[in-house]
Amino acid sequence: MARSAFREPAVPEAGHTAYRRLREGIASGQFHPNERLVEASVAMRLGVGRTAVRAALVRLDQEGLVTLEPNRGARVRLISDREALEIEEVRSTLEAMLARRAATRAVPADLRELRQVVVEMRRRVDKKDAIGYSDLNARFHQLIWAAADHATASRLVGSLKSQSIRLQYQTILRPGRTERSLREHEAIFSALKAHDADAAEEAMVAHLAEVQETLRWAIDGLRAAPSWLPG
Amino acid sequence: MARSAFREPAVPEAGHTAYRRLREGIASGQFHPNERLVEASVAMRLGVGRTAVRAALVRLDQEGLVTLEPNRGARVRLISDREALEIEEVRSTLEAMLARRAATRAVPADLRELRQVVVEMRRRVDKKDAIGYSDLNARFHQLIWAAADHATASRLVGSLKSQSIRLQYQTILRPGRTERSLREHEAIFSALKAHDADAAEEAMVAHLAEVQETLRWAIDGLRAAPSWLPG
């Protein structure tokens, strides 16, 4: 390096950058579960200072994506199978509440956006585009959160979702799942459109029960072939 | 002098200390809502370095007790009235789930501890010891979380509780509230003892509905006399 003597300009927002990129890296699987996150290495890799990485790690620890042990560093948090189910259970509870609220509060604009998403979802199912479907799925739920107008619950649900991303990729691989998922989403949409709170909650609970079931299936599959474990 | 002062020995666990004391300070009202938390001042006050304070602030921000704006520092987060109600709503949802689980999973040891707490609660009510009652109240709920054996939900509920501490002190001041609260807790305990999941959930929902109602009362009271605002 030619300019080793010059101090690198302190890039502003390095902290935020480190947080965003680390989070992204964990979610996308670039950093494997249980992988050790050595501050200096990560800092080098992300092109930021150690301080920024440190702050990001604290945030991610509080968020549950990373475990931070005193004097022993950080590692990518491995969400145990049991914990994944716990998370899904809580998510189910909260999303049921949000769906109920959304049914009574959704305005025409909300419903229009939801309809668009559902239409597009069907298109992706027809095209066997599982990834695209998955993205729309996330968008569908987010629209409901927005319609429910409940910042606290939305924040928690979003945080939970990010923790269980690891298994997200597995669940969409189940044969026939997307078709059924689509029908479940359509049912939720119908209930919301009719402003029927009970039906919306019920449809959401039914949907997430299916998701839980699929999650169990995915866990059993992974137990047979844990690709991210050595040996 | 070569080194004008001996460097203060780097107190181990300063980070953890700062976090704990800041948290305590906010919960106990030493730091008022909306008060600015200047890193240097807080560091001086707590007798730790600025780094430790910084880490603590990031944690508390993620936890929702503090807001952290880029380049603009930290302030004690003021939980709006609306948000307090939102928090209580989520808490109600989650605690209902936990009570249901606890009903089926509670072992004799759990029930014994719960009984002790209830007995002691009645004693405090007789002695008009509202503060002592409030502590036991917290303990009662924590025991249920433990019996439910659901780490994820327990963590979230605990975090929510810490956010709404500000109004906690107000709610226990409502005349006649402790007596009714005691009866509600006894109902929950009975349901748990009978391992009746439906009854436990129902009793918990009823209890927290009362808490929400009391919270609304407290909010109205504070709106009339907001002691923490200047002027």
Next chain:
DNA sequence: GGTTGTCGGATTGTCGACATTATTGAGGAT
């Protein structure tokens, strides 16, 4: 008179340096 520009103090954001603490591995004793 109201808007815009800019100076200075205060505060945050970042870095490198150093102390502290875990971990590893080689060598020796039992």
Next chain:
DNA sequence: ATCCTCAATAATGTCGACAATCCGACAACC
């Protein structure tokens, strides 16, 4: 062979220094 001891190494925890940024005040300008 197994278990200690204890350096050597690696990584974390903390600090002070400095740059970047924000905010209010005051001045200059239309």
